[in-house]
Amino acid sequence: MRVPLLDLSEQYRALSEEIRAATDEVLASQRFILGPKLAEFEKAVATYCGVPHAIGVSSGTDALLAVLMALEIGLGDAVITTAYSFFATGGCIARVGATPVFIDIDPDTYNISAKALTSYIAERCHQADGKLLNENRQTIRALIPVHLFGLCCEMNEMLAVAREHDLLLIEDAAQAIGADYPLDGGSAKAGIMGDAGCFSFYPSKNLGAAGDAGLVVCRNEQFADRLRICRQHGMETRYQHQFIGGNFRLDELQAAILKVKLPHLDRWSAARREAAKFYTNEFRRVGLDKKIKLPVEPYTESGLTNHHIYHQYVIRSPRRDQLRQHLTEREIETAVYYPLALHEQPCFEYLGYKPGDFPEAERAARDSLALPIYPEISREAQQYVLKSIADFFE
């Protein structure tokens, strides 16, 4: 039995008529850039997330880049983020000329460790002239936690750190649109808790476009206006550029498709959660939780049901590579997110980090494995994955 990591064909079949009608409408209108479909989609996401402003952009990467550019973060600045994420998180910080400062992760959640973050600030940073400076006398301007695999970071702690040290808080919510977090006794959606939240609609994301697409959400109206200008090369009045931005626009075709898909997102995320629950219960039932580490759901006690949306279902084993090979031989597709921690990437050698600097991120890069998960995955396919993993450990 062949089990893909992700199969979007059923999702498309169910919505194809609606999607074609929406794209036909755009083609008939011949309005492709900054038109009504984008405005409708932005409004729908803002309502869905419970935030006043949503600004569509060309990708999740450009969401991060546009936010950093609009905030004028650059040379002489440093931005704190996790050591374990997709490259874009660290790459965008470096692209604006700032220095990425990596922090180790919590091995249970794969997210930035609040404990490691506070220790870094206490031990390696100091306040001067109302600014937080690192050991290289760079000004730490912002903190970018990443809600990896569909689970929010410890945002109460991130908010406390940002408040205490006057840092901008930018959520990389590329993998977590719709995930709930227990904030201050209530709940908030991923992306709306900080100064800006960045989403990716890369086709394999829980809400995926038919190409590249992204979006920023924020509460501050002036900042939203600045982002809208930033995505047009910093141009408010035609051919007059107030500041340097880029071509970060989300086009009408992608917006039209995403608008059709958005109302289904919660149902898809619930189906992913059901599939994850099935894996977890079965792994436990047959005692495989003693051999592999299963994903955790740290916010269960809060009563929120949608707090992990399982963009990925990631297990851990010290024998990861052999297990992966075994599953490949059985035609089960898996993935490694990510084989190198960010400080281990060759392009970040200049930052001077050494092996062992972030042991948890390095370990996660060595032993984590993403199993097939998507809303329509059949229990039969999951049983086959479970049986194949059981056979490996026999």
Ligand SMILES: Cc1ncc(COP(=O)(O)O)c(C=O)c1O
């Ligand atoms: C955590 C994270 N940040 C940023 C991005 C960048 O998004 P995009 O691929 O849409 O540029 C991704 C996408 O994979 C991601 O997973």
